[in-house]
Amino acid sequence: MNGTQDPHARPVVRLDAVSRLYGGPKNRVTALDNVSISLKRGTFTAVMGPSGSGKSTFLHCAAGLDRPTSGAVHLDGVDLGLLREKALTKFRRERIGFVFQAFNLLPALSVVDNVTLPLRLAGKRPNKAVVDEVLEQVGLSGKRRSRPGELSGGQQQRVAIARALVTQPAVIFGDEPTGALDTRPAAEVLMLVRQSVDVVGQTVVMVTHDPVAASYADRVVFLADGRLTGVVDRPTVEQVTEQLQKLGTWGDPFGIQRTGHEVRR
Template structure:
Protein backbone atom coordinates (compact mmCIF):
# COMPACT_ATOMS: atom_id res chain seq x y z
CA UNK A 1 0.00 0.00 0.00
CA UNK A 2 1.35 3.42 -0.94
CA UNK A 3 2.01 5.96 1.76
CA UNK A 4 -0.56 8.72 1.02
CA UNK A 5 1.64 11.56 2.24
CA UNK A 6 4.71 10.15 0.47
CA UNK A 7 6.74 10.34 3.68
CA UNK A 8 8.88 7.21 4.18
CA UNK A 9 8.53 5.30 7.42
CA UNK A 10 11.97 6.48 8.56
CA UNK A 11 10.60 10.02 8.72
CA UNK A 12 12.69 11.54 5.93
CA UNK A 13 10.83 13.44 3.25
CA UNK A 14 10.53 11.80 -0.14
CA UNK A 15 12.36 14.15 -2.55
CA UNK A 16 9.77 13.36 -5.22
CA UNK A 17 7.19 15.11 -3.02
CA UNK A 18 9.15 18.36 -3.04
CA UNK A 19 8.62 21.01 -5.75
CA UNK A 20 10.95 20.25 -8.64
CA UNK A 21 11.62 23.99 -9.05
CA UNK A 22 11.63 26.29 -6.05
CA UNK A 23 12.48 29.99 -6.00
CA UNK A 24 12.87 31.60 -2.60
CA UNK A 25 12.88 35.41 -2.37
CA UNK A 26 14.65 35.67 -5.74
CA UNK A 27 15.59 39.11 -7.03
CA UNK A 28 17.62 39.97 -10.11
CA UNK A 29 18.99 43.48 -10.46
CA UNK A 30 20.94 44.83 -13.43
CA UNK A 31 23.02 47.98 -13.73
CA UNK A 32 24.46 50.32 -11.12
CA UNK A 33 23.10 53.04 -8.87
CA UNK A 34 22.28 55.39 -11.76
CA UNK A 35 20.74 52.86 -14.13
CA UNK A 36 19.42 50.21 -11.77
CA UNK A 37 16.78 47.88 -13.23
CA UNK A 38 15.00 45.32 -11.05
CA UNK A 39 13.95 42.53 -13.39
CA UNK A 40 12.75 40.20 -10.60
CA UNK A 41 11.61 41.50 -7.25
CA UNK A 42 11.48 39.06 -4.31
CA UNK A 43 9.84 36.19 -6.17
CA UNK A 44 8.98 33.00 -4.27
CA UNK A 45 7.22 30.03 -5.88
CA UNK A 46 7.30 26.23 -6.00
CA UNK A 47 6.49 24.26 -9.15
CA UNK A 48 5.33 20.69 -8.67
CA UNK A 49 6.59 17.63 -10.54
CA UNK A 50 4.55 16.36 -13.42
CA UNK A 51 2.80 19.67 -14.02
CA UNK A 52 2.61 22.19 -16.85
CA UNK A 53 3.09 25.81 -15.77
CA UNK A 54 2.74 28.82 -18.05
CA UNK A 55 4.39 32.12 -17.13
CA UNK A 56 2.78 35.29 -18.48
CA UNK A 57 2.96 39.03 -18.08
CA UNK A 58 3.20 42.30 -19.98
CA UNK A 59 6.31 43.21 -21.92
CA UNK A 60 9.15 43.88 -19.50
CA UNK A 61 7.44 42.04 -16.65
CA UNK A 62 10.41 39.74 -15.98
CA UNK A 63 9.21 36.57 -17.71
CA UNK A 64 12.48 35.77 -19.44
CA UNK A 65 14.52 36.65 -16.36
CA UNK A 66 12.31 34.31 -14.34
CA UNK A 67 13.00 31.49 -16.79
CA UNK A 68 16.73 32.21 -16.93
CA UNK A 69 17.10 32.24 -13.14
CA UNK A 70 14.90 29.17 -12.65
CA UNK A 71 16.88 27.23 -15.27
CA UNK A 72 20.31 28.26 -14.04
CA UNK A 73 21.07 30.35 -17.12
CA UNK A 74 21.43 33.44 -14.94
CA UNK A 75 22.29 33.81 -11.27
CA UNK A 76 19.98 35.82 -8.98
CA UNK A 77 21.26 38.91 -7.23
CA UNK A 78 19.68 37.55 -4.05
CA UNK A 79 17.54 34.61 -3.00
CA UNK A 80 17.84 30.91 -3.77
CA UNK A 81 16.88 28.62 -6.64
CA UNK A 82 16.56 24.87 -6.08
CA UNK A 83 16.01 22.53 -9.02
CA UNK A 84 15.50 18.80 -8.57
CA UNK A 85 16.70 19.18 -4.98
CA UNK A 86 19.94 20.98 -5.88
CA UNK A 87 20.78 24.51 -4.75
CA UNK A 88 22.01 26.05 -8.00
CA UNK A 89 24.09 28.63 -6.12
CA UNK A 90 26.22 25.78 -4.75
CA UNK A 91 27.38 24.82 -8.26
CA UNK A 92 30.37 26.37 -9.97
CA UNK A 93 30.04 27.21 -13.64
CA UNK A 94 31.38 23.90 -15.00
CA UNK A 95 29.22 21.85 -12.64
CA UNK A 96 26.22 24.05 -13.41
CA UNK A 97 26.71 23.53 -17.15
CA UNK A 98 26.83 19.76 -16.63
CA UNK A 99 23.74 19.88 -14.43
CA UNK A 100 21.78 21.86 -17.03
CA UNK A 101 22.81 19.42 -19.77
CA UNK A 102 21.76 16.37 -17.74
CA UNK A 103 18.71 17.55 -15.80
CA UNK A 104 17.17 20.39 -17.82
CA UNK A 105 15.68 20.51 -21.32
CA UNK A 106 15.12 23.66 -23.36
CA UNK A 107 12.75 24.45 -26.22
CA UNK A 108 12.99 27.92 -27.75
CA UNK A 109 11.07 29.86 -30.38
CA UNK A 110 13.97 29.31 -32.78
CA UNK A 111 14.41 25.61 -33.43
CA UNK A 112 18.23 25.76 -33.17
CA UNK A 113 18.78 22.69 -35.34
CA UNK A 114 21.96 21.92 -37.29
CA UNK A 115 20.96 21.99 -40.99
CA UNK A 116 23.61 19.46 -42.07
CA UNK A 117 22.50 16.84 -39.52
CA UNK A 118 19.55 14.49 -39.78
CA UNK A 119 16.80 14.22 -37.17
CA UNK A 120 18.49 11.53 -35.05
CA UNK A 121 21.83 13.33 -35.08
CA UNK A 122 20.20 16.63 -34.10
CA UNK A 123 18.43 14.94 -31.21
CA UNK A 124 21.58 13.29 -29.90
CA UNK A 125 24.08 16.08 -30.69
CA UNK A 126 24.12 17.61 -27.17
CA UNK A 127 24.80 14.18 -25.69
CA UNK A 128 27.59 13.43 -28.13
CA UNK A 129 29.19 16.81 -27.45
CA UNK A 130 29.14 15.87 -23.77
CA UNK A 131 30.79 12.52 -24.53
CA UNK A 132 27.76 10.40 -23.64
CA UNK A 133 25.09 8.40 -25.40
CA UNK A 134 21.34 8.12 -24.78
CA UNK A 135 20.06 4.99 -23.09
CA UNK A 136 19.22 2.17 -25.49
CA UNK A 137 15.88 2.68 -27.16
CA UNK A 138 15.35 6.20 -25.81
CA UNK A 139 15.78 7.90 -29.18
CA UNK A 140 13.19 5.60 -30.75
CA UNK A 141 10.91 6.27 -27.81
CA UNK A 142 11.06 10.05 -28.07
CA UNK A 143 10.71 9.94 -31.86
CA UNK A 144 7.53 7.93 -31.38
CA UNK A 145 6.41 10.35 -28.67
CA UNK A 146 6.71 13.38 -30.96
CA UNK A 147 5.38 11.60 -34.05
CA UNK A 148 8.58 11.59 -36.12
CA UNK A 149 9.43 7.90 -36.33
CA UNK A 150 9.30 8.09 -40.12
CA UNK A 151 11.64 11.09 -40.33
CA UNK A 152 14.77 9.70 -38.70
CA UNK A 153 17.08 10.47 -41.64
CA UNK A 154 15.47 13.73 -42.77
CA UNK A 155 17.37 16.99 -42.48
CA UNK A 156 15.77 20.15 -41.06
CA UNK A 157 15.38 21.71 -44.51
CA UNK A 158 13.14 18.78 -45.49
CA UNK A 159 10.81 19.34 -42.52
CA UNK A 160 8.00 21.79 -41.82
CA UNK A 161 8.32 24.32 -39.02
CA UNK A 162 6.13 22.19 -36.77
CA UNK A 163 8.22 19.11 -37.46
CA UNK A 164 11.40 21.02 -36.69
CA UNK A 165 9.98 22.09 -33.34
CA UNK A 166 9.09 18.46 -32.68
CA UNK A 167 12.75 17.60 -33.24
CA UNK A 168 13.71 20.31 -30.76
CA UNK A 169 11.24 18.86 -28.26
CA UNK A 170 12.65 15.35 -28.80
CA UNK A 171 16.13 16.75 -28.18
CA UNK A 172 14.90 18.19 -24.89
CA UNK A 173 13.23 14.92 -23.89
CA UNK A 174 16.07 12.53 -24.75
CA UNK A 175 17.98 13.08 -21.49
CA UNK A 176 14.81 12.47 -19.44
CA UNK A 177 15.20 15.87 -17.77
CA UNK A 178 13.70 16.91 -14.46
CA UNK A 179 12.23 19.99 -16.15
CA UNK A 180 11.73 21.29 -19.67
CA UNK A 181 11.76 25.07 -19.97
CA UNK A 182 10.08 26.58 -23.02
CA UNK A 183 10.60 30.19 -24.12
CA UNK A 184 7.75 31.04 -26.53
CA UNK A 185 8.07 27.57 -28.12
CA UNK A 186 5.14 28.14 -30.49
CA UNK A 187 5.85 31.79 -31.27
CA UNK A 188 7.13 31.05 -34.79
CA UNK A 189 4.37 28.61 -35.72
CA UNK A 190 0.97 29.05 -37.35
CA UNK A 191 -2.13 28.44 -35.26
CA UNK A 192 -2.74 24.84 -36.33
CA UNK A 193 0.88 23.78 -35.98
CA UNK A 194 1.18 25.55 -32.64
CA UNK A 195 -1.82 23.57 -31.38
CA UNK A 196 -0.13 20.32 -32.43
CA UNK A 197 3.07 21.19 -30.55
CA UNK A 198 1.13 22.32 -27.47
CA UNK A 199 -0.81 19.06 -27.51
CA UNK A 200 2.50 17.18 -27.52
CA UNK A 201 3.70 19.21 -24.55
CA UNK A 202 0.44 18.50 -22.75
CA UNK A 203 0.74 14.77 -23.50
CA UNK A 204 4.34 14.64 -22.26
CA UNK A 205 3.01 15.83 -18.89
CA UNK A 206 -0.12 13.66 -18.78
CA UNK A 207 1.43 10.46 -20.17
CA UNK A 208 5.13 10.63 -19.32
CA UNK A 209 4.94 12.72 -16.14
CA UNK A 210 7.23 15.41 -17.56
CA UNK A 211 7.45 18.82 -15.85
CA UNK A 212 7.17 21.82 -18.16
CA UNK A 213 7.58 25.54 -17.48
CA UNK A 214 6.67 27.70 -20.48
CA UNK A 215 6.96 31.45 -20.97
CA UNK A 216 4.33 32.68 -23.40
CA UNK A 217 2.42 35.79 -24.40
CA UNK A 218 -0.39 33.74 -25.97
CA UNK A 219 -3.55 33.07 -23.89
CA UNK A 220 -4.40 30.11 -26.13
CA UNK A 221 -1.03 28.50 -25.41
CA UNK A 222 -1.34 29.25 -21.69
CA UNK A 223 -4.70 27.50 -21.54
CA UNK A 224 -2.96 24.17 -22.20
CA UNK A 225 -1.20 24.50 -18.83
CA UNK A 226 -2.32 23.24 -15.44
CA UNK A 227 -1.51 26.61 -13.94
CA UNK A 228 -0.73 30.09 -15.23
CA UNK A 229 1.32 32.44 -13.06
CA UNK A 230 1.40 36.14 -13.81
CA UNK A 231 4.30 38.56 -13.47
CA UNK A 232 4.18 42.34 -13.57
CA UNK A 233 7.13 44.63 -12.95
CA UNK A 234 9.20 41.73 -11.70
CA UNK A 235 6.66 40.58 -9.13
CA UNK A 236 4.42 37.53 -8.98
CA UNK A 237 0.95 39.00 -8.65
CA UNK A 238 -1.47 36.16 -9.34
CA UNK A 239 -2.21 32.70 -10.69
CA UNK A 240 -5.00 30.74 -12.36
CA UNK A 241 -5.51 26.98 -12.15
CA UNK A 242 -6.86 25.13 -15.21
CA UNK A 243 -7.78 28.43 -16.85
CA UNK A 244 -9.79 29.08 -19.98
CA UNK A 245 -8.52 31.26 -22.81
CA UNK A 246 -11.05 33.90 -21.78
CA UNK A 247 -9.86 33.93 -18.16
CA UNK A 248 -6.23 34.32 -19.22
CA UNK A 249 -7.11 37.08 -21.67
CA UNK A 250 -9.06 38.97 -19.04
CA UNK A 251 -6.22 38.67 -16.52
CA UNK A 252 -3.67 39.93 -19.06
CA UNK A 253 -5.87 42.91 -19.88
CA UNK A 254 -6.08 43.77 -16.18
CA UNK A 255 -2.32 43.36 -15.83
CA UNK A 256 -1.70 45.89 -18.57
CA UNK A 257 -3.66 48.51 -16.65
CA UNK A 258 -1.98 47.59 -13.35
CA UNK A 259 1.50 47.73 -14.85
CA UNK A 260 0.96 51.19 -16.34
CA UNK A 261 -0.32 52.50 -13.00
CA UNK A 262 2.62 50.96 -11.12
CA UNK A 263 5.14 52.49 -13.54
CA UNK A 264 3.67 55.93 -12.98
CA UNK A 265 3.90 55.52 -9.19
CA UNK A 266 7.55 54.43 -9.47
CA UNK A 267 8.68 57.04 -11.98
CA UNK A 268 9.82 59.45 -9.29
CA UNK A 269 12.61 57.22 -7.95
CA UNK A 270 14.36 56.73 -11.28
CA UNK A 271 14.05 52.96 -11.05
CA UNK A 272 12.50 51.12 -13.99
CA UNK A 273 11.12 47.76 -12.95
Protein backbone atom coordinates (compact mmCIF):
# COMPACT_ATOMS: atom_id res chain seq x y z
CA MET A 1 0.00 0.00 0.00
CA ASN A 2 1.25 3.50 -0.79
CA GLY A 3 -0.86 5.21 1.87
CA THR A 4 -2.75 7.33 -0.66
CA GLN A 5 -6.38 7.73 0.34
CA ASP A 6 -9.12 7.26 -2.22
CA PRO A 7 -10.57 10.77 -2.73
CA HIS A 8 -14.06 9.28 -2.99
CA ALA A 9 -13.65 7.78 0.50
CA ARG A 10 -12.63 11.14 1.97
CA PRO A 11 -15.38 13.33 3.48
CA VAL A 12 -16.29 16.06 1.02
CA VAL A 13 -17.14 18.46 3.88
CA ARG A 14 -15.43 18.35 7.27
CA LEU A 15 -15.74 20.78 10.15
CA ASP A 16 -13.21 20.37 12.98
CA ALA A 17 -14.13 22.12 16.25
CA VAL A 18 -15.62 25.10 14.40
CA SER A 19 -16.85 28.06 16.45
CA ARG A 20 -18.16 31.37 15.15
CA LEU A 21 -18.53 34.34 17.47
CA TYR A 22 -20.05 37.73 16.66
CA GLY A 23 -19.88 41.02 18.52
CA GLY A 24 -17.52 42.34 21.15
CA PRO A 25 -16.82 41.29 24.74
CA LYS A 26 -20.00 42.98 26.06
CA ASN A 27 -22.43 41.68 23.43
CA ARG A 28 -20.80 38.51 22.20
CA VAL A 29 -23.01 35.93 20.46
CA THR A 30 -21.85 32.36 19.89
CA ALA A 31 -23.48 31.31 16.62
CA LEU A 32 -21.54 28.04 16.36
CA ASP A 33 -20.00 26.32 19.37
CA ASN A 34 -17.25 23.75 18.76
CA VAL A 35 -19.01 21.93 15.91
CA SER A 36 -17.29 18.88 14.39
CA ILE A 37 -18.88 16.82 11.62
CA SER A 38 -17.95 14.97 8.43
CA LEU A 39 -20.25 14.64 5.41
CA LYS A 40 -19.66 11.88 2.88
CA ARG A 41 -19.45 12.36 -0.85
CA GLY A 42 -22.61 11.52 -2.77
CA THR A 43 -24.98 12.09 0.15
CA PHE A 44 -27.87 14.43 0.91
CA THR A 45 -27.75 16.07 4.36
CA ALA A 46 -30.46 18.31 5.82
CA VAL A 47 -29.61 20.77 8.60
CA MET A 48 -32.43 21.71 10.98
CA GLY A 49 -33.06 23.54 14.24
CA PRO A 50 -34.99 26.43 15.75
CA SER A 51 -34.50 30.03 14.64
CA GLY A 52 -31.17 31.25 15.96
CA SER A 53 -29.77 27.74 16.30
CA GLY A 54 -26.83 28.39 13.97
CA LYS A 55 -28.12 26.74 10.78
CA SER A 56 -27.27 29.61 8.45
CA THR A 57 -23.91 30.19 10.14
CA PHE A 58 -23.15 26.48 9.73
CA LEU A 59 -23.90 26.70 6.02
CA HIS A 60 -21.93 29.93 5.55
CA CYS A 61 -18.85 28.55 7.32
CA ALA A 62 -19.04 25.16 5.57
CA ALA A 63 -19.36 26.85 2.17
CA GLY A 64 -16.58 29.37 2.70
CA LEU A 65 -18.94 32.36 2.74
CA ASP A 66 -17.88 33.18 6.30
CA ARG A 67 -14.70 32.36 8.18
CA PRO A 68 -14.93 30.63 11.58
CA THR A 69 -13.52 32.30 14.67
CA SER A 70 -11.74 29.05 15.51
CA GLY A 71 -11.50 25.55 14.12
CA ALA A 72 -11.02 24.38 10.53
CA VAL A 73 -13.24 23.74 7.51
CA HIS A 74 -12.10 21.30 4.81
CA LEU A 75 -14.04 21.10 1.56
CA ASP A 76 -13.08 18.62 -1.15
CA GLY A 77 -9.77 18.10 0.67
CA VAL A 78 -8.90 21.81 0.83
CA ASP A 79 -8.45 23.70 4.10
CA LEU A 80 -10.49 26.84 3.41
CA GLY A 81 -8.71 28.71 6.19
CA LEU A 82 -5.47 28.63 4.19
CA LEU A 83 -6.99 30.39 1.16
CA ARG A 84 -6.77 34.14 0.70
CA GLU A 85 -9.96 35.91 -0.34
CA LYS A 86 -9.26 35.88 -4.09
CA ALA A 87 -8.37 32.18 -4.05
CA LEU A 88 -11.38 31.40 -1.86
CA THR A 89 -13.71 33.21 -4.28
CA LYS A 90 -12.26 31.23 -7.18
CA PHE A 91 -12.62 27.98 -5.22
CA ARG A 92 -16.28 28.70 -4.39
CA ARG A 93 -17.03 29.53 -8.01
CA GLU A 94 -15.46 26.32 -9.31
CA ARG A 95 -16.16 23.75 -6.59
CA ILE A 96 -19.35 24.87 -4.81
CA GLY A 97 -22.92 25.29 -6.05
CA PHE A 98 -25.57 27.36 -4.28
CA VAL A 99 -29.37 27.23 -4.37
CA PHE A 100 -31.28 29.76 -2.27
CA GLN A 101 -34.92 30.43 -1.45
CA ALA A 102 -34.79 33.41 -3.81
CA PHE A 103 -34.09 32.11 -7.30
CA ASN A 104 -31.58 34.91 -8.06
CA LEU A 105 -32.07 34.70 -11.82
CA LEU A 106 -31.35 37.59 -14.17
CA PRO A 107 -34.70 38.48 -15.78
CA ALA A 108 -33.19 39.68 -19.07
CA LEU A 109 -31.33 36.42 -19.69
CA SER A 110 -32.72 33.21 -21.16
CA VAL A 111 -32.76 29.94 -19.23
CA VAL A 112 -29.60 28.69 -20.93
CA ASP A 113 -27.79 32.00 -20.34
CA ASN A 114 -28.77 32.02 -16.65
CA VAL A 115 -27.54 28.42 -16.31
CA THR A 116 -24.19 29.10 -17.96
CA LEU A 117 -23.58 32.45 -16.24
CA PRO A 118 -21.18 31.05 -13.57
CA LEU A 119 -19.00 29.54 -16.29
CA ARG A 120 -18.92 32.78 -18.26
CA LEU A 121 -18.08 34.78 -15.14
CA ALA A 122 -15.17 32.40 -14.59
CA GLY A 123 -13.97 33.03 -18.14
CA LYS A 124 -14.82 29.50 -19.25
CA ARG A 125 -16.58 28.46 -22.42
CA PRO A 126 -19.66 26.34 -21.59
CA ASN A 127 -19.53 22.75 -22.77
CA LYS A 128 -22.69 22.34 -24.85
CA ALA A 129 -22.99 18.64 -24.07
CA VAL A 130 -22.80 19.29 -20.32
CA VAL A 131 -25.30 22.16 -20.54
CA ASP A 132 -27.72 20.02 -22.57
CA GLU A 133 -27.36 17.17 -20.08
CA VAL A 134 -28.07 19.43 -17.11
CA LEU A 135 -31.11 21.02 -18.78
CA GLU A 136 -32.41 17.53 -19.56
CA GLN A 137 -31.75 16.48 -15.98
CA VAL A 138 -33.91 19.30 -14.59
CA GLY A 139 -36.62 18.89 -17.23
CA LEU A 140 -36.09 22.21 -19.00
CA SER A 141 -34.77 21.16 -22.41
CA GLY A 142 -37.80 22.74 -24.04
CA LYS A 143 -37.39 26.05 -22.19
CA ARG A 144 -33.86 26.99 -23.27
CA ARG A 145 -34.85 30.37 -24.71
CA SER A 146 -37.53 31.29 -22.17
CA ARG A 147 -37.02 34.19 -19.77
CA PRO A 148 -37.54 33.72 -16.00
CA GLY A 149 -40.74 35.79 -16.13
CA GLU A 150 -42.25 33.19 -18.48
CA LEU A 151 -41.64 30.34 -16.00
CA SER A 152 -43.43 29.16 -12.89
CA GLY A 153 -41.74 29.38 -9.49
CA GLY A 154 -40.88 25.69 -9.57
CA GLN A 155 -39.37 26.02 -13.04
CA GLN A 156 -37.31 29.02 -11.94
CA GLN A 157 -35.90 27.02 -9.04
CA ARG A 158 -35.05 24.25 -11.51
CA VAL A 159 -33.03 26.82 -13.47
CA ALA A 160 -31.23 27.75 -10.26
CA ILE A 161 -30.46 24.06 -9.61
CA ALA A 162 -29.19 23.63 -13.17
CA ARG A 163 -26.97 26.68 -12.66
CA ALA A 164 -25.55 25.03 -9.54
CA LEU A 165 -25.02 21.69 -11.30
CA VAL A 166 -23.42 22.98 -14.50
CA THR A 167 -20.02 23.63 -12.88
CA GLN A 168 -20.01 19.99 -11.65
CA PRO A 169 -19.30 21.14 -8.08
CA ALA A 170 -17.97 19.05 -5.22
CA VAL A 171 -20.99 20.04 -3.14
CA ILE A 172 -24.22 22.01 -3.51
CA PHE A 173 -25.44 24.05 -0.54
CA GLY A 174 -29.14 24.87 -0.37
CA ASP A 175 -30.64 27.47 1.97
CA GLU A 176 -34.41 26.86 2.21
CA PRO A 177 -34.55 26.05 -1.53
CA THR A 178 -38.26 25.16 -1.42
CA GLY A 179 -39.28 27.89 1.04
CA ALA A 180 -40.97 30.04 -1.62
CA LEU A 181 -42.74 27.18 -3.40
CA ASP A 182 -46.16 25.56 -3.02
CA THR A 183 -46.40 21.89 -2.06
CA ARG A 184 -46.35 20.28 -5.51
CA PRO A 185 -43.48 22.28 -7.10
CA ALA A 186 -41.56 21.93 -3.82
CA ALA A 187 -41.90 18.14 -4.02
CA GLU A 188 -40.75 18.19 -7.65
CA VAL A 189 -37.67 20.25 -6.76
CA LEU A 190 -36.83 17.93 -3.85
CA MET A 191 -37.17 14.88 -6.08
CA LEU A 192 -34.83 16.55 -8.55
CA VAL A 193 -32.27 17.16 -5.79
CA ARG A 194 -32.69 13.56 -4.60
CA GLN A 195 -32.10 12.26 -8.13
CA SER A 196 -28.95 14.35 -8.53
CA VAL A 197 -27.57 12.53 -5.49
CA ASP A 198 -28.73 9.05 -6.50
CA VAL A 199 -27.99 9.23 -10.23
CA VAL A 200 -24.90 11.43 -10.62
CA GLY A 201 -23.46 11.18 -7.09
CA GLN A 202 -23.90 14.87 -6.26
CA THR A 203 -23.30 15.92 -2.63
CA VAL A 204 -26.01 18.20 -1.21
CA VAL A 205 -26.26 20.04 2.12
CA MET A 206 -29.61 21.77 2.70
CA VAL A 207 -30.82 24.02 5.49
CA THR A 208 -34.58 23.74 5.99
CA HIS A 209 -37.37 24.32 8.51
CA ASP A 210 -39.64 21.77 6.83
CA PRO A 211 -39.78 18.13 8.07
CA VAL A 212 -41.22 17.04 4.71
CA ALA A 213 -38.24 18.56 2.86
CA ALA A 214 -35.84 16.99 5.37
CA SER A 215 -37.39 13.55 4.79
CA TYR A 216 -35.86 13.50 1.29
CA ALA A 217 -32.35 13.56 2.80
CA ASP A 218 -30.15 10.62 3.77
CA ARG A 219 -29.41 12.24 7.09
CA VAL A 220 -30.74 15.10 9.19
CA VAL A 221 -28.40 17.03 11.50
CA PHE A 222 -29.98 19.05 14.31
CA LEU A 223 -28.54 22.23 15.81
CA ALA A 224 -29.59 24.16 18.91
CA ASP A 225 -27.78 27.12 20.47
CA GLY A 226 -24.92 26.64 18.01
CA ARG A 227 -24.27 23.03 19.03
CA LEU A 228 -24.96 19.71 17.33
CA THR A 229 -27.75 18.04 19.29
CA GLY A 230 -28.63 14.98 17.25
CA VAL A 231 -28.60 13.08 13.97
CA VAL A 232 -31.32 11.02 12.28
CA ASP A 233 -30.38 8.68 9.42
CA ARG A 234 -32.96 7.71 6.75
CA PRO A 235 -35.40 10.19 8.26
CA THR A 236 -39.17 10.12 8.12
CA VAL A 237 -41.39 13.18 8.60
CA GLU A 238 -42.53 11.77 11.95
CA GLN A 239 -38.97 11.20 13.20
CA VAL A 240 -37.91 14.70 12.22
CA THR A 241 -40.97 16.30 13.82
CA GLU A 242 -40.43 14.31 17.02
CA GLN A 243 -36.80 15.40 17.21
CA LEU A 244 -37.78 19.05 16.71
CA GLN A 245 -40.43 18.75 19.41
CA LYS A 246 -37.75 17.47 21.79
CA LEU A 247 -35.91 20.72 21.16
CA GLY A 248 -39.03 22.49 22.41
CA THR A 249 -39.47 24.59 19.28
CA TRP A 250 -41.92 22.67 17.18
CA GLY A 251 -45.57 22.40 18.12
CA ASP A 252 -47.32 22.65 14.77
CA PRO A 253 -48.33 19.33 13.18
CA PHE A 254 -48.63 20.98 9.77
CA GLY A 255 -44.93 21.81 9.58
CA ILE A 256 -45.29 25.53 10.15
CA GLN A 257 -42.92 27.36 12.44
CA ARG A 258 -44.10 30.72 13.72
CA THR A 259 -41.61 33.28 14.89
CA GLY A 260 -42.35 36.83 15.89
CA HIS A 261 -42.40 38.15 12.35
CA GLU A 262 -42.85 35.33 9.91
CA VAL A 263 -44.46 32.05 9.02
CA ARG A 264 -42.21 29.47 7.37
CA ARG A 265 -43.44 26.36 5.68
